[in-house]
Amino acid sequence: MAKEQGITPQSQDFSQWYIDVIQRAELVDYGPVRGTMVMRPYGYALWENLQRELDRMIKETGHQNAYFPLFIPMSFLQKEAEHVEGFAPELAVVTHAGGEELEEPLAVRPTSETVIGYMWSKWIGSWRDLPLLMNQWANVVRWEKRPRPFLRTTEFLWQEGHTAHASREEAEEETRRMLGVYAELARDYAALPVWEGMKSEKEKFAGAVYTTTIEAMMRDGKALQAGTSHFLGQNFAKAFDITFQDQDLEEKYVWTTSWGLSTRMIGALIMAHGDDQGLVLPPKLAPIQVVIVPIYRKKTREVVLEAASELAREIRAAGVRVHLDDRDQYSPGYKFNDWELKGVPLRVEIGPRDVEAGHAVLKSRLGGEKEFIGLRDLPGILPERLEGFHRALYERAQAFRDERVERVDDYDAFKVQVERGFAAAFHCGDAACEKAIQEETKATTRLVPFDFPAEQGVCVRCGKPSAYGKRVLFAKAY
RNA sequence: CGGGGCGUAGCGCAGUCCGGAAGCGCGCCUGCUUUGGGGGCAGGAUGUCGCAGGUUCAAAUCCUGCCGCCCCGACCA
Incomplete structure (x- = not known):
């Protein structure tokens, strides 16, 4: 009766349950460097299954895979002001190589917009070169203060799609299309219901015009951003001089997008489906069905x-x-x-x-x-x-989620609600007010869902008019 | 970066206060027996007590310095 092998119950300590379960199920182990993790064969097989389906979907939407280098000259990152500001604190930088100090330090990529922008400025010349639709499967490094396996590791695996278009409209369509692909992956393969919507100005990608997101709910009521798709406007085109000559003979900047989904998705499905017995894997991704x-x-x-x-x-x-x-x-x-x-x-x-x-x-x-x-x-x-299992799992996750979302119009009710799930509330859109909400409640705006109905109201905290014309979802997040 | 905790066998830990033979549980190995919800018995292997220095006849234990990891927080396209 070796019952002491049991894992911590979710109700007792969800965070500890998560750590117990991923290690005991042999998905991962900690690496020797802080914040790194080893994906063991069972965990990696799960990633491979997810990767296979997503890769297929990315190709079916017209994208080609390519691979860009791990090292990026530091000066590249500095070309887009907002971008460098957002990423500088979490960069890993190589200063020595080949036994010598480098002339220019090299950043280990935290994301590849800059190096891709540099290459594309060489490759793109004509409107006939557009749209340029690429994707890469890669590892990236972000030196975060507080790592957690799968959710936020120092090095992680992901795909990052990058596209360039001749028009704003086309780039915005692309941004939205790929978010839809992520939502489909979550729904049809991970059995995970997600909201699709827009990030607030405060939460958007550093360097984007706007960021769209899919957001899922974990079994402790907290939110997890499971994938993002960014409309970059002409920000990177201008920083890297990516121009093309259009049919009207004018020289124009391209419009770009980028979108990424990482090993974090594995954390999402673990925390959305698992129970006190351990993992519950969606059949389409399970290494063993x-x-x-x-x-x-x-x-x-x-x-x-x-x-x-x-x-x-x-x-x-x-x-x-x-x-x-x-x-x-x-x-x-x-x-x-x-x-x-x-x-x-x-x-x-x-x-x-x-x-x-x-x-x-x-x-x-x-x-x-x-x-x-x-x-x-x-x-x-x-x-x-197995099909039936998938449906049942999805429905269970959806029922759980629905039960934990409430519309709230009162700040006290808001504070109570974000302790157990998501709060649908009005917000003024002011970043300072958003920051205050975070400090007072630990909750942040997760997204402005596309499918929320138009509705007028006043900010749940400060009483100023709503900025979004509809409710916003707030939650505590991983 | 702030607060807390921990470094002793593969894993989880006791031993440290009060210096005197390095232990327990699980796991592992061998054999027998068992197998429909984490079996049983017997035998066995496994240690740079985080690292460096100091005190002492003697250090896991006392002193000094260093390193690492985990948790909470701040941070986190």
Whole structure:
């Protein structure tokens, strides 16, 4: 009864639950340098699945992958005033290399707008070169004060899309299109309902005209920004002199966008779906969708393992990621707990009695009764069961989210609400007022949702007229 | 960067106050037994007590300095 292996319950300490679960499930371990993490094979497989789907979606929307260098001359970052101001405090800078001090220090990229802008100024000359639609999968480094695995690591993996367009309208459409791709990824693959909307001036990307975001709710009621898409206007075009000659013979600056989604998304789905037993992984991203736990004694070992192997082959042939846990040294009970901790959506148990009867036991990570399913039918029904699992997971997350969003018009009610979830309130749009709200309540504006209805009102804190023509979502955020 | 905590076996920790043989649980290895919700018994392996210096007959323990990590906060496209 080695029950001390248990993880901290969410209700007791959500933060500790998160740390426990990601380590015990072998997703990650801490690296030797502060704020770094090692993605272990199970965690990396999750990222690879997410990456595969997103990469496909990015290509389907017309973008091509490329790769730009890790090192960026310091002077590049200084060319866009707002950009350098935003990123300077968190830069890692190389001052020595090849045994010598460098003439010009090199920044390890915190994001690649600058180096891409530099290259594009060379590549873009004509309106025929536009739109230029690129993406890169890369690691970036941001020396944040307070790292947390997946949510804010010193080095992280992401994709960053960068596009250049001949017109403002086209660039704005692109900004919005890619945010939609992120929302789709969250919804259809991570089973994560998200709000899409606009960041406030205070929360936008350093160097952007405006930033759009998808925002998700974690099981402690806090918000997590799961992906962002920025309309950069001509800010970087002007800083890096990215111009083209248009059909009207005029020399013009391009309009650019950038958009990114990182390993933070993994943190989001862990904190949105997990429970006190451990992870609950969305089937479309789960490294293992179905685990088979064979149950046998010495005398029945061979016959059970043979039937289980055959079953695994057939399930694999049905296009399902299946794993047969044939580890001899662990009891079935241990394995049940182990795979629940690791968030595998469906479990199949097969023992001597089942082999005899020609069926197996099916159990969902979301609970419910054990079912007996004929061995011949099982491979065929698993894909639809996984679909059903996805839907149930999404609906559960949505129900949780809906229950924790309230419209509030009173500052006292506001303070209460942001302790348990999101507050939909009016705001004056003034950055100083926004800052005061953060200091007084720890909550920040998360976004102005696109799909909130037009509505007039006064700022929940200062009483001045609303700046957005609709309500804004406030929450405490990771 | 401010506040707090911790560095002792792979992991979690006790031992430090009051100096005197380096321990416990889990894990790991071997064997037997068990296996339908984290089995049992027996045997076994594993240490730069964060680092450096000092005091002492003797230091995980006392003194000085340094380093690292974690948590809370400020910060965080």
